[in-house]
Amino acid sequence: MGKDLLVEIGTEEMPASFLRPALLQMEEITKEVLDSNFLFYKDIKVYATPRRLVVYVEDLDEYQRSQEEEIRGPAEKIAYKDGQWLEPAIKFSQQYGVKLEDLFIKNTEKGSYVFLKRKIQGKLTKDLLPNIIKEIITTIKFPKMMRWGDVDFVFGRPIKWLLILYGEESIDLEIARIKSSNFSCAPRFLSEKKLQIKSSQEYFYTMKENYILLDQEERKNEILRQAENLAMERGFYLDYSPELLEELTFLVEYPTAFLGEFDKRYLNLPEIVLKVTMEKKQRYFPLRDNKGKLVNYFIGIRNGTEKNIDIIREGNEKVLKARLSDAEYYYNEDKKEPLQNYLKKLDGIIFHEKLGSMRDKVERVKKIIFLLEQDFNLEDERKIILERAVELYKADLGTLMVSEYPELHGVIGEIYAKNSGEDEEVAKILGEYFLPKTLEDNVSSNLLSNILGIADRIDSLTGYFSLELFPTGSEDPIGLRRLTNGLLKILWEKEYDIKIKDLFDYSWNIYGFKNNKDNIWKKAEDFLSQRLRNFLIEKNYPIDLINGVLSLGFDPIWKVKKRLETLVELQKDNELYSKLYTSANRLVRIIPSNFVPLESLKEEYLITDEEKKLYYKFLNIKDKYAEDLKEGNYLKIFKSEEILDLVENINVFFDKVLVMSPKKEERDNRLSLISYLKNLFWELVDWSKIVKV
Numbered sequence: 005m006g007k008d009l010l011v012e013i014g015t016e017e018m019p020a021s022f023l024r025p026a027l028l029q030m031e032e033i034t035k036e037v038l039d040s041n042f043l044f045y046k047d048i049k050v051y052a053t054p055r056r057l058v059v060y061v062e063d064l065d066e067y068q069r070s071q072e073e074e075i076r077g078p079a080e081k082i083a084y085k086d087g088q089w090l091e092p093a094i095k096f097s098q099q100y101g102v103k104l105e106d107l108f109i110k111n112t113e114k115g116s117y118v119f120l121k122r123k124i125q126g127k128l129t130k131d132l133l134p135n136i137i138k139e140i141i142t143t144i145k146f147p148k149m150m151r152w153g154d155v156d157f158v159f160g161r162p163i164k165w166l167l168i169l170y171g172e173e174s175i176d177l178e179i180a181r182i183k184s185s186n187f188s189c190a191p192r193f194l195s196e197k198k199l200q201i202k203s204s205q206e207y208f209y210t211m212k213e214n215y216i217l218l219d220q221e222e223r224k225n226e227i228l229r230q231a232e233n234l235a236m237e238r239g240f241y242l243d244y245s246p247e248l249l250e251e252l253t254f255l256v257e258y259p260t261a262f263l264g265e266f267d268k269r270y271l272n273l274p275e276i277v278l279k280v281t282m283e284k285k286q287r288y289f290p291l292r293d294n295k296g297k298l299v300n301y302f303i304g305i306r307n308g309t310e311k312n313i314d315i316i317r318e319g320n321e322k323v324l325k326a327r328l329s330d331a332e333y334y335y336n337e338d339k340k341e342p343l344q345n346y347l348k349k350l351d352g353i354i355f356h357e358k359l360g361s362m363r364d365k366v367e368r369v370k371k372i373i374f375l376l377e378q379d380f381n382l383e384d385e386r387k388i389i390l391e392r393a394v395e396l397y398k399a400d401l402g403t404l405m406v407s408e409y410p411e412l413h414g415v416i417g418e419i420y421a422k423n424s425g426e427d428e429e430v431a432k433i434l435g436e437y438f439l440p441k442t443l444e445d446n447v448s449s450n451l452l453s454n455i456l457g458i459a460d461r462i463d464s465l466t467g468y469f470s471l472e473l474f475p476t477g478s479e480d481p482i483g484l485r486r487l488t489n490g491l492l493k494i495l496w497e498k499e500y501d502i503k504i505k506d507l508f509d510y511s512w513n514i515y516g517f518k519n520n521k522d523n524i525w526k527k528a529e530d531f532l533s534q535r536l537r538n539f540l541i542e543k544n545y546p547i548d549l550i551n552g553v554l555s556l557g558f559d560p561i562w563k564v565k566k567r568l569e570t571l572v573e574l575q576k577d578n579e580l581y582s583k584l585y586t587s588a589n590r591l592v593r594i595i596p597s598n599f600v601p602l603e604s605l606k607e608e609y610l611i612t613d614e615e616k617k618l619y620y621k622f623l624n625i626k627d628k629y630a631e632d633l634k635e636g637n638y639l640k641i642f643k644s645e646e647i648l649d650l651v652e653n654i655n656v657f658f659d660k661v662l663v664m665s666p667k668k669e670e671r672d673n674r675l676s677l678i679s680y681l682k683n684l685f686w687e688l689v690d691w692s693k694i695v696k697v
Contacts, residue, residue: 006045006129007171008204009061011137014165014189016055020254022146022160023052027220033143034059037136042069043129051218053257054307055164055191058218059140060204064170068126075100080109080116093118130170134177137168141179155180165189172203190214191257193308215258215309224253230261231289231303238263240291240299248283255287256307262317264288268300270328273335274419280409281327288324334404342424343417347395349402356482359467359515362398368514370394372459375510379502380455390452393433396421397456400434414438440493441486443542447497454494458507461491466511469528470519488535495561496539503559504532533558540568548695555690566636567688573639584642587651588691591682594663594675601679602672609673614660618653619677625650625684638688654681 018026030050038045038061046063077083083093089104097104102120110119146160153162157180166184168175174186188199188207191214199214201207208218217223228249235242252259270278278298282288288302304320306313350363359365373394377387400406400417409416418435422428429452436453437460439445448454464487475484495502508528512521536558540550545568553567574581610616629641641647663678665671685691 006063006065007173009045009059009064009133010167010169010201010204010207011059011140012165012167012188012207013057013141013163014055014167015057015159015163016161018052018054018057018146018161018254020054020251023054023057023220023254024250026057026144026146026160027052029144030057030059030140033140034061037139037143038064041132041136042071042126043132043136044069052220052254053216053218053223054255055257056188056216056218057144060207064129066129068129068132070126071124073122073124074110074119075122076112077107077118077120080118083118084109096120130173130175133168133170133175137175137177138179167201169201169204169207191216191308193258217258220253223256223259224249227252227256227259227261227305230259231305234261234263234303235289235291238291238301240293240301242303243279243290243292243298245283248287248289252287252305256305258308260306260308260310260313262304262306262313262320264302264304264317264321264324266300266302266321266324266328270332271298271300273328273331274416276412276415276419277331277335277405277409278328280411281331282324284411285327286320286324288320330408331405334408338403338405338420339423343396343399343420343426344424346399346402350398353398353401356467356471358471362401365463366394366398368463368511369456369459371514372462372507372511373455375507376455376459376502380451380500386452389427389429390433390455392427393430393437393452393456394459396426396430397434397437397460438490440490443489443493443539447494454498454500457494458491458500458502461487462504462507462511463514465491465528466508466515469508469524469531470512470515470517472524472527474527474531484531485535488532489539492532492536492539492561496565499562499565501560501562504561505529505559536561536564540564545572546695548693549689552689552691552693555693556686563636566638570638570642571689574642577643580643580648583648583651584685585691585694585696587654588682588685590654590658591678591685592692595679595682596675599675599679601676605673605676605680606669609669611670612661614653614657615674615677618650618657618681621646621650621653622677622681622684633687642688650681 027050030052031048034048034050038048044065045061047061049060049062051058051060077096078092083090083096089097089107093107094104096118097107097120100120100122102122106120107118108120109116141159144159148160149158150161151158155162157163159180163180163182165187166177166179166182167186167188168177168184169186175184177184186201188201188210190197190199194214199210201210211218217226231242275298279290282290282302286302286304288304291299291301291303293299302324304317306316308316347363350366351361353362354360355362355365370391373390377390382390397414397417400413400420403416403420405416406413414437415435418431421431421434429450432450433453433456436448436450437456439448439453439457448457465484468482468484468487473482473484480486491504494500495504505525508525509521533554537550537554540554541547549568549571553564553571556567558564574584605619610619625641625644625646628646629637629644632638632640661674663671663674665674
């Protein structure tokens with residue numbers, strides 16, 4: 005029978021974005037630490053609010069599980085002979101107080117040694133807990149760690165209190181000069197009074213009694229319930245992003261929803277401006293009527309009770325009014341000029357201090373677009389649309405609206421382009437070229453939007469790569485991972501027949517960089533390959549297939565996709581897949597690492613019928629499926645009758661032909677034939693990376 009362990013880390017307000025990752029870590033770390041200390045428990049639960057991180061271990065055993073360890077003694081050669089223990093073994097047994105009968109010989113990587121087994125009695129759990137809890141707390145990492153005062157400790161935010169209870173017993177621990185106790189702290193809206201907790205079980209009751217909804221899922225549901233009820237009372241419905249609900253969940257400890265109102269005249273603003281103002285700037289739920297139109301109401305979430313809710317509402321309405329008034333001013337001022345006129349401001353907007361202005365970037369992207377127009381064989385009419393979009397796509401950076409609402413870049417460019425009488429498709433490209441912003445976003449269905457998106461990302465990546473601004477750890481201040489993910493997702497989903505390396509070379513020349521391109525590309529290649537690997541893991545491809553395919557390279561992306569899709573399909577036929585795996589690995593194992601195949605086989609040295617037959621079958625496949633190999637029709641090739649026949653003949657060849665012939669000409673010829681066959685199999689995947697089937 006165990007007791008429940010409760011650990012509450014009280015902090016200053018944590019950023020909402022810190023808490024979901026922290027929860028995942030807390031559960032994982034706690035499990036690892038308890039398991040490694042041989043402690044049994046029933047369940048682990050973790051909770052997070054802006055001011056507290058909580059680990060609750062249910063039914064944690066009072067004693068550590070007893071362990072058995074093996075102790076190595078002297079080497080067998082000096083301690084055991086002819087069935088008798090010698091002097092070193094006798095002294096070893098005496099040292100540990102065991103009988104000679106308890107000794108045994110065991111083979112290790114370093115040779116045979118005498119061993120004994122010793123039982124280690126488990127310790128009291130409460131004696132182990134201080135170190136265990138300290139390890140849990142010090143292992144949690146946040147996107148930004150901070151140090152406070154003169155305390156030699158880092159955490160997401162300063163720790164203010166530490167509550168640790170094992171059953172009803174308080175566990176002593178000091179971290180960051182904070183001593184643990186059996187006291188928690190009430191929310192700020194209750195004057196932060198101290199809350200004495202008498203037992204782990206009592207904790208949850210005390211939290212609710214003091215207006216703290218500890219469970220983040222319960223808080224999220226409560227926010228949604230209250231907001232939906234308020235909306236329904238007016239005949240409206242909520243229009244919100246999952247990110248807003250997640251953020252609100254981690255901004256409050258006790259949510260109370262309220263309905264606010266703003267002047268109807270602000271509904272004349274573009275809808276996206278209203279939504280961004282309410283959602284991103286104020287964390288409000290926008291509302292729509294039954295016709296789908298935004299209405300001049302919003303729902304806010306207060307951290308606290310209903311007390312003084314009218315004052316809270318009025319305060320929030322004033323803040324929103326001020327923001328919308330500003331947005332209205334920006335919009336009206338921006339409309340006085342056509343979008344084209346904002347281009348002149350691009351010279352004064354820095355893209356990167358070492359890579360020039362936004363005007364410089366636009367001019368470079370125009371040149372990349374010129375190359376892509378040839379690659380995609382665009383008609384003249386399409387080129388005109390694309391080139392006009394490239395001319396304008398950064399113009400909105402010069403507007404008041406984007407200078408205050410940078411997240412509206414592109415979207416507001418589309419609106420202003422339409423207001424300025426630009427072509428509808430030109431405007432659409434401006435509003436879509438940056439898609440996808442995240443891996444969750446959709447890729448645009450418009451080819452021209454994607455071409456501009458590729459060119460813009462290639463220019464940025466080439467410039468950042470040249471400066472070696474590769475992300476380290478969780479730090480990625482210029483968003484290199486985001487840029488790369490967007491590029492990879494476009495190329496993956498659309499299967500465009502272009503190579504990143506070709507575009508990198510082209511962009512590099514446009515920049516006119518003089519540093520070592522090959523060295524930079526090697527680092528860029530590693531970075532891109534790792535991003536693609538993570539991308540594929542997210543798509544749930546097996547790790548060995550990912551490793552095997554990426555071993556052949558990642559460029560072009562469409563080939564990676566074709567190879568993985570083929571392998572997944574081949575795995576459905578276990579017999580076929582197993583035959584391919586076995587043959588491929590037989591081929592690669594016999595080729596010496598330093599062997600260089602002949603450019604072509606010498607038919608006069610094809611001696612046996614088996615090797616002649618195998619060679620001609622290989623040539624037949626090579627000729628018949630040459631176009632399919634170029635087009636990535638791997639499934640057609642590797643499920644063909646010819647491949648099955650080839651596999652059978654490979655087996656016959658290995659059974660009846662001496663590959664390593666004493667005659668060099670015959671040996672080189674046979675090894676070369678095997679190399680050709682291996683290369684054919686390696687068109688699909690590096691089979692040596694595949695887990696045995």
